[in-house]
Amino acid sequence: MTIVTLAWRNVWRNKKRSILSFSSVACSCIVITLLFGLITAMSEDLETNLKTHVSGDIRVRNKQFQEHEHLNPLPYFVPNRNEIRSVIENIDGVTVVFPRIVLPVVLLQDSQEGFVIEGVDLTRNEKFRDFSSLLIEGNSLAEGFEDSLEGVIAEGLARKLQVGVGDTITALSGTVYRSSNAMTFTIVGIAWFSSPEINQTRLIVPISHAERLSMMTGGATELLINVENEKNIDQVTGLVTSSLDPMLFEVQKWDEVSSTSVMLNFAAFTYTIIAFVFFLLGSVAIVNTVVMSIFERKLEIGLLGSLGMRTKKIRNIFFLESIFISVIGSCIGLLLGVIMIMVLSITGLNLGGQMQGMSFEFGNVLYPRPNLVVILGLFLYSLSVSALATYIPTRKIVNMQPVDALREE
Template sequence: MVSLALKNCIRNVRRSLLTAIAVFIAIWVVVVMMGVMQTVVADMIRNNKEYESGDIRLRIADYSKYENIMPLQFFIPSVDDVCRSVLSVDGVRSCEPLSRLSVSAYRGEQLKTIQAVGVDTSISHFTTGRDVEILAGRMIDNGKREIVMTPKLLSELGMEVGDSLTILSKTSTSGSNGASFRIVGIVSYGNSEYNGDVVVMPLDQLSSLTRMDGGAMEVLVHIDPSAGLDATIASIKLALADPSLEVRSWDEISLIAPFLSMYDITYLIIELLFFFIASTLIFNTTMMSVMERKREVSTMIALGFSRSSIIRLFMTEGMIISTLGAVAAAVVGKATVALMGRYGIDLTLFGTEAVDGWGFSRMLYPQVSWSTVLSVSMICLAVAFGATTLASMRVRRIEAAQALREEN
């Protein structure tokens, strides 16, 4: 039956090609789309952990409670002690004290609101991350009153590397303070969220500006991938034994985490949409095949073929064509994503506003696993099987004698 079905497939090449192309496009589009979308989501999660929350974030609980009024008095005073305790917990990879707050840059008798990030320059992702690019000058050093800033902010302020910028800030003692910082470098961050009005300075300097006495607003903890998040949080709480400290996992505090499940639903909807379109095409071409071959079907019935065997024949034809389309789409789809992953997609080509503020990188390097490609192909083939089966059922309604008369 398979050899007969194969022969039938090449009897009407154009129709077979149409069915194969429908399956090909559906699978190819979904594979590429999933490659891009999964990479975007993974990128957002990674950026969120590296720049925003770590795997686990520590804060004074009252800071979170009154966060809307930026209550700087609730800083973590002894971050070194806290980090020592945290690092003693199994599975903890790094402990990074960090402060970030809105400050004012004084330039030309005007105050401009910007974000200041204070980091330990020896360990922070803001200074040592693989996606941090120094465009000019150098990176900041701990203990020096210096800053790096983004090209956008530098341009807006009309300043250059080597200039001095005065920054004013609210302090932890409810007053205000000001200090001048030397601009030592221009940087670009992988996380587009930080490529706007942002300056990065040594944590000790921001701590001095805000009168936190060496403290920090939060501590980001990164853990080994094999370490369990909940178990590590429990161990950290035990090690710290400080009820005033809030210990929370990244997905509890992340703004994107609640939307991650929505991404899965979006995938599914788009996937189903494409497969539905493909299935209608497969259904129609199979149906046309059945209708055009009424006389042939009638002859086969007259020769003693059962209707169910003829249905199986049509189904086999449909599945051969669909499988060929699916295999081609899987290979080409995987190759397309691999190519995009190799050279990257520069999202700024769609305009910087398309990426800034969304928390994902300006350059995306999509990847898709073979298992994803295989599952997409299998789902599409299942849809194709359903469409072919439905269309092939038309054979049951063919009146053999009448069909033979009509054909004559």
């Protein structure tokens, strides 16, 4: 009989205690699987929203604008947007360059509600982000009708301002000259954006209107770039940077533009630490089982030792026992965790109430998806922590003399 078979049998000698140990490991695995599923969903949603509505794959801005962003420094815009767009569009690996003017404005009504006007290049809007798929009511902005002051409002903002298709809203904006200007827009459509921050603030208008409103003649606050192949993003970023005046422009990849992205990376790191603590707590039950077994089976340890089995081998039996418990517990926990994530991937997890008042670029409703790499990582992680935790009590056996063990018993 090998020590593996012996250890496996020993696992089932006290079923109740073993089940308790499985359960504690399984519970830890379920919680951690769900936590990682959630953070993965947030990261994926954030990436989609940032790339679609905030930065594209790469964003170009005036360096000064970037530096003083909190002051709404409109005078520091990107000049000659069409000229710069042409230069970037000729770079290998670039699929579309999307110039736009983003203006913080206030509603010219008693409420003086703040919102954001996004002036977009209509010839590139669809290619950049399939804008018409976001429409839930009315029409999209039509090319060739830029003369009429029309806009598509985000669903959340429409609700907040209590306006609908056919209504008008007047926005008061700053200009590049630090003066003010106002414009009245007729709402022709309502669009839904998954990012609450965008959904509650945006009014999309043709870039020519935003240009007139801000007096940003020929300019844009930023140019968003989509690349053909995500893997080449670093290379394309380098090419874009070298094609522009480094003193004037700031070129950033999508994951460099948002503090939420940094926050999620930090959250993932924090969750790794939390996972360690959880697995350690889960392992307490295993340690308890091993320590109890050592105490209960001192006669057996003594007998095996006196029959000539090496103490190292005896220790390995107990060590294997704990590994079996850990493997079974982890498998059950991960399986249950994955099933829960599968369910949530269909039903969605609504964080709306919890996220009220906060503005992140990921949606209120998250759809976690099981990630094989993360699951495998968690399995190995759980196993390592359990092994580490049980190694110390099993070392006691090495120092135990068979005669002492038999006498004590």
